[in-house]
Amino acid sequence: MEEGKKVGYNIDDILREMRDEYWQGLETVEEALEEQLECVTFTLGGETYAFETVHAAEVLRIPRLVKVPKVQELIVGVFNLRGEIVAAMDIRSLLGLPQLPFGPSGRIIVVKGEKFHTGLLVESVKGVTALPLDTFEVAVKSLSGAQRDYLRGQLQLPDGLVILLDIKRLLAAPEIVVDNG
Amino acid sequence: MSSKYLDIFLREAEEHLTSLQQGLLRLEKEPANKVLIHELLRNAHTLKGSARMLGFEGVSNVAHRLEDLLKEIEDGEREVDERGVDILLRGSDAMARLVGALAKGEAPPFAVEDFLAALDRGDVPEIVAPEPVGRDEEGLGDTVRARVRTLDSLVNLLGELIINKKRLEARVTSLKSLVRGSEPPSLRELGQFQRELEDDVLYLDYLIQELHGEAMELRMLPLRTITDGFQRLVRDLAREQGKEVELVMEGDGIELDRVLLESLKPMFLHMLTNAVDHGIELPDERKAKGKPAKATIRISARHEGDSVQILVRDDGRGMDPARIKQAALRRGVIDKEEAELLRDEEALYLTLRPGFSTSEIVTDVSGRGVGLDVVQKNLERVKGTLSLRSEVGVCTEISLQLPLSLSVVEALLVACGGECYAVPASYVLETIKIRSEDIITTGGKEVVSLRGVTVPLVSLASLFGLPGQKELLETGKVTAVVLRLREQLLACTVDRHLGSGEVVVKQLGAQLKRVTFVFGATILGDGNPALILNVPDLFAHAEGGATTGFRRAFAEHEAARVRGRILVVDDSITTRTMERSILVSHGYQVEVAVSGEDALEKVAGFQFDLVVSDVEMPGINGFELTRQLRGLDAYREIPIIIVSSLSRDEHKRQALDAGAQAYIVKGSFDQGTLLDTVETLIG
Numbered sequence: 001m002e003e004g005k006k007v008g009y010n011i012d013d014i015l016r017e018m019r020d021e022y023w024q025g026l027e028t029v030e031e032a033l034e035e036q037l038e039c040v041t042f043t044l045g046g047e048t049y050a051f052e053t054v055h056a057a058e059v060l061r062i063p064r065l066v067k068v069p070k071v072q073e074l075i076v077g078v079f080n081l082r083g084e085i086v087a088a089m090d091i092r093s094l095l096g097l098p099q100l101p102f103g104p105s106g107r108i109i110v111v112k113g114e115k116f117h118t119g120l121l122v123e124s125v126k127g128v129t130a131l132p133l134d135t136f137e138v139a140v141k142s143l144s145g146a147q148r149d150y151l152r153g154q155l156q157l158p159d160g161l162v163i164l165l166d167i168k169r170l171l172a173a174p175e176i177v178v179d180n181g
Numbered sequence: 182m183s184s185k186y187l188d189i190f191l192r193e194a195e196e197h198l199t200s201l202q203q204g205l206l207r208l209e210k211e212p213a214n215k216v217l218i219h220e221l222l223r224n225a226h227t228l229k230g231s232a233r234m235l236g237f238e239g240v241s242n243v244a245h246r247l248e249d250l251l252k253e254i255e256d257g258e259r260e261v262d263e264r265g266v267d268i269l270l271r272g273s274d275a276m277a278r279l280v281g282a283l284a285k286g287e288a289p290p291f292a293v294e295d296f297l298a299a300l301d302r303g304d305v306p307e308i309v310a311p312e313p314v315g316r317d318e319e320g321l322g323d324t325v326r327a328r329v330r331t332l333d334s335l336v337n338l339l340g341e342l343i344i345n346k347k348r349l350e351a352r353v354t355s356l357k358s359l360v361r362g363s364e365p366p367s368l369r370e371l372g373q374f375q376r377e378l379e380d381d382v383l384y385l386d387y388l389i390q391e392l393h394g395e396a397m398e399l400r401m402l403p404l405r406t407i408t409d410g411f412q413r414l415v416r417d418l419a420r421e422q423g424k425e426v427e428l429v430m431e432g433d434g435i436e437l438d439r440v441l442l443e444s445l446k447p448m449f450l451h452m453l454t455n456a457v458d459h460g461i462e463l464p465d466e467r468k469a470k471g472k473p474a475k476a477t478i479r480i481s482a483r484h485e486g487d488s489v490q491i492l493v494r495d496d497g498r499g500m501d502p503a504r505i506k507q508a509a510l511r512r513g514v515i516d517k518e519e520a521e522l523l524r525d526e527e528a529l530y531l532t533l534r535p536g537f538s539t540s541e542i543v544t545d546v547s548g549r550g551v552g553l554d555v556v557q558k559n560l561e562r563v564k565g566t567l568s569l570r571s572e573v574g575v576c577t578e579i580s581l582q583l584p585l586s587l588s589v590v591e592a593l594l595v596a597c598g599g600e601c602y603a604v605p606a607s608y609v610l611e612t613i614k615i616r617s618e619d620i621i622t623t624g625g626k627e628v629v630s631l632r633g634v635t636v637p638l639v640s641l642a643s644l645f646g647l648p649g650q651k652e653l654l655e656t657g658k659v660t661a662v663v664l665r666l667r668e669q670l671l672a673c674t675v676d677r678h679l680g681s682g683e684v685v686v687k688q689l690g691a692q693l694k695r696v697t698f699v700f701g702a703t704i705l706g707d708g709n710p711a712l713i714l715n716v717p718d719l720f721a722h723a724e725g726g727a728t729t730g731f732r733r734a735f736a737e738h739e740a741a742r743v744r745g746r747i748l749v750v751d752d753s754i755t756t757r758t759m760e761r762s763i764l765v766s767h768g769y770q771v772e773v774a775v776s777g778e779d780a781l782e783k784v785a786g787f788q789f790d791l792v793v794s795d796v797e798m799p800g801i802n803g804f805e806l807t808r809q810l811r812g813l814d815a816y817r818e819i820p821i822i823i824v825s826s827l828s829r830d831e832h833k834r835q836a837l838d839a840g841a842q843a844y845i846v847k848g849s850f851d852q853g854t855l856l857d858t859v860e861t862l863i864g
Contacts, residue, residue, distance in 0.1 A: 066710045067600055069645035070697045078689065078702065080710050085702045087692045116691040179694040 035133040040109065041162060042122040045097025048160060049122075050131060051167040057110040057117065059125050062088075062102055071178045076121060081110065088119035089176060096147050113171035131155055131162060149173075187283070190235055194280045197224040199409060201247075201273045205266055206412050212261035222251045228276065239279045239293040246300050247272045267305045270413070275308055327399055338392045345388060348381050397589070401436040404482050404491075407446040408433050411453060415478060418457040425464055425474055426457055431481035435489055440688070441583060444563050448556045452493050452579055453478065455553075460497030460577055470574065472496065491581045500571040502528035509534075529569040533557050553579075561717040562700070564590075564605060566667070590686055592703070592713065594679040595662060598647025601711045602675075603684050603703055608716040610663040610670065612678050617657055629661070629672055636663065636670045639723045644673075645698065666720045673719060686713060697722070745863050746770045746787070750780040750794040750806065751824075756847075760793060760824070760855065767856060777801035781809060788815055791863050793855070796825035796832070807839040820862035824855070 039050035040059075065077030065088050076088045088108055092099050105124040110117055135156040150173070152164040170176070201224045204217055211217060225248040232241035247269060253259040275296055282290050291308050299306030356374065359366040366374075412428055419426040437445070456478050464474040482491045502525035509515045509531045515523070523531075532553050556579075557567050565583040584590075592603035593612070619629050620638060627638040638661065642648065661672040684703035687710075689696060700715040747769050751757045761771045772789070774780035778800050780792070792810065796803035803823050810816040823836040826847040833844045843858045 064709050066702075066712065067647070068693065068696055068699060068712065069647075071693070075693070078693070078710055078712075080704050080708055083687075083704065085687050085689050085693075085710055087690070113692075118692050177692055177694060178696050180697045 036130040037133055037164075038128065038130050039162075039164070040128050041126040041131075042107070042109065043124050043126065044095065044122055045092050045100075046123070047097070048126065048162045049165050050155075050162050051165040053128055055111050055167045055171075057112050060108045060110065060119075062106045062108055062121065068178070070180065072175070074176065075178060079108075079119065081117065081119075084117065086110065086117050086119050087178075088121055090121045091150075091170065091176075094147075094170075094173075094175065095150060111167065111171065118171070118176070131157070131164075136164075187235070190231055190237075191280060191284050193231055194228060194240070194276075197228045198273060198277050198280065200224055201228075202270070202277075202413060203409065205269050205273065206416065208261060208269075209263070209266045215255070218251060218255050222248060222255060225251055237279070237283060239289050240276050240283075242293065242297055243272055243276050243279070243300075246297060247276075264305065268300065268303075271306055271308065272300065275306070278308060331395055331398060335392070335395050338388055338395065341388050342385075342392070345381060345385050349385075352378055352381065400438050400440075402439050402442055403434050403436050404442070405430075405433040407442050407449065408480065411449065411480070414450070415453055415457060418454065419461075422457065423463060424457065424461055424476065426461055426476045426478060428453075429477060429479045429481075431479065432483050433480075435482045435484065437489060437583065437585065441563050444559055445581075445583075448559055448581070449480070449493070451556055456493070456495040456497065456577070460495045460499075462498055485582070489583045489585060491583065492578060493581075494576055494578045496576050499573045499575055499577050500529055500532070500569070501573050502526075502571075505529065505531050526570070529571060532569075533567070558717075562715070564607065564700075589683050590713070591681065592684045593662065593681040594684075594705075594711065595641075595675040596677050596679055597675040598642040598645065600647070601679065601705065601709075602641075603711050603713045604662060604664070605700070605713065605716065606681055608664045608666060609681075610665045612660060612662050613672070614658045615661050615672070615674070631663065631670070631672070634670065636672045637723060638672045638674065639719075641673045641675050641719075644719065644722055664716055664719065666717055669720060671720055671723050673723075684711075684713065745790045746772065747859070748772050748774060748780060748783060748789040748792045750774045750777065750792065750798070750803070752776060752795065752798040756795065756824070763855060764859065769859070777803070777806040777809075780806055784810065784813065784816060789819065791859060792816075792819060792821045793859075794821065794823055796823060796827055796836070804835050804839040807836070807841050811840040822855075822858055822862070 038053045040053050040056045041048055041050040043049070060081075063079045065079055067077050068075060068087075074089050074091060074093055076090050078085050078087050080086075090099065100123070102121060102123060107122055107125045108119040109122055109125065111120055133155070136153055137156070138153045150166050150170045152166045154164065155162045201221060204221045204224070208214065208217055208221065225244050229241050229244035229248055232238075232244060250259065250265070250269060250272075254261060254265070259265065275291070275293075278290050279293070282288065296306045296308065352374070359370060359374065408430055411430070415426055415428040461476040461478075462470070462472075467474050467476065476496055478493070478495045480491065480493050482489060484490075506515075506520050506523060506528050509528075510517065510520055514531060514534050553567075553569075560567050560581060560583075563583065565581055568580045568582070570578040570580070590603075591606040593606055593609050595602050595604060613629075613631070615629055615638070620627050621630065621635075622628075628635045629638050630636070659674045660677050661674045662678065664671045664673060686701045686703060688701055689699065693699075698715055698718045699712045701713045702710045703713055705711050745768075747764055749757055749760045749764070749771055750773075751760065752775055757773050757775075761773055764771045772783060772787070774783050776798050777794075780794065783789075784792075794803040794806055801809070803825065807821050807823070810819070810821060820843075821841045822843045822845060823841045824845045824847060825832065825836075828846045836844045842862055845854055845858060
């Protein structure tokens, strides 16, 4: 004990913290058992898409996007997010969806990736809802490879079909990174 | 394991490992330094304790063995020899690898047990997968160490800001009472208010500048941060090749922006490897040439105005300009005439040309300059420059000139294709206006002549794939920014320039790692970003030819003007012919009518862009013709110019009442007046 203090650690604190983490861990497991997934839902190509709320940082009206020369088409431009330069992506081409212009209901969902923040352009944001997972189906076979890569599956809800986006995989995709080394 | 404790451990371990590494290298030179040995012992001991505390057995076991070895040295039971230092270094390497794995949450990257067994046998143990050079390949980490003084000063300045805000609030209150007073405020009162407000704003400006400066200072790190591992690198490299090299560092306390440091590190690694591999001779060869067997590589850094100069010098075999030229000729990098014109100093720079350094022949011949083009390219990304100097058989010097900070640059703002771009001012020579006749086409490429120097011309918009600059063609002039990169010039056309100033440089983030043409971004006054251009990229891509097409566009524009068709109405053949030839010679297409009636017939079958008419003619006169034309749908808006010998105001009024746009008196009639008027109306 005494020695522990000297080096700047307190074993009691460590133990307490470990206990807290353990209980928190248990709670998370219980939540998962309820088979619900808290998601932000939005429209792309007229269809309803969703991904887990934990990945979304905020929703913005589409600001002026500054074009970046010689980048892939899906990087529409960059914008100023409180002093940070963030890219805005139109992922509809990646998903094989029609690319209608974004109207006044168009929004940017700022997504937290592991290495960067990025803006997802969507046609509109519907809201945040807990989606029941009991109707979940794995992504349809008829989809092409590229599309299936970024979709986890779909949910049949009373008010229509919701497609679950694999946002983690999307954020890890080299297709969305510009590296013209 | 809570990540908090892991973080603390990692930071602590890194400190001790660094000082262990450096200390061991020093120990080799000062084997009797008791203080040093004791310090090393302390490092190993602390590492052992902390690792054991958190249950990192691998680290703690290795540290324990090192501690034992060092203890034996301290007690005089073991001598400090090369082999001993090798063992100790290998041990500290092993720990660094283990700690690195812990940081990434990975399993130990080698078999710790085998390693320990080899240590116990007294062998120099092998780490199976050897550590790549430089522990922190990922960068300098996310945390900053700040001097307490800096933090205090930041807090003080923030306090001042709060006071300043209170003062501004007080101003608002006093303005309110001025506005709500029973009488309108006097000029004296308003003047007083204005002065007080100005004082506050001035002070606010000062505070912000100070704060900005302090905050920027937090981004600065000493050069030492990246050069610490170099002693080890050079030592190991030299050993491998049986060479003797001493690395001397000077001025490694100089502080540079962390972003700069991160990009500098690979350049240094490259230059040092190069120097040891190719520049420095074997000890016997050196002795034969009368040089000391031990070679010296010297890295010296010093301030030079607003920049930092770093010199990397080795006393090896140097670069031979003649052989470099020969090799460049063979590779087709230059032709014979060019080779003859090149001075020796200039020939060294051939090694920077892409395509040169990849040549194996060159590697064999000159031995140096391998991959120097890569160093130069990276250097340009951070707006630095590179220069070379060499004496054959004596030395090679590579000198890097770097800006102190990348956080703020002086830039010229330009508009192009609906976007605004910032061009770092260090590259901008001037902005010029170019007329179509200034553009010369040579070999399919467009150039302009600038005070006798031929400068290639490119369009920024077409380089970037943006919409062109149509409206500018109409004025017959375009704005171009003349850029300079080393000795090359390039004129880039833009829509217009918007003035210059200091801009704060921001990185584009990890999603936009490397973007062609773009170095970073800044935020403009309106809150929108503007991209900061990477000028070397502009030069590189201008070669590929993105011609402005202005010559052609101008020509097309001229052609379009020919289509401006004019109807000249006059009963006098002299006047008719004269007006016609003036207009035709300036590119207009002209039709003539001999009377008002004739004119009405002609306009019925053809749409003219302008009508020039006399007043007094047989049949209907010019005023009547004008009135009738105005009654036709197709001619309601078409400009009409009346040319007449009637000079009284009454006639002019009549003409304008009838609907004419202009009235030219024949007496004052000359080419210029008519042309100017036509130009104004449909030019």
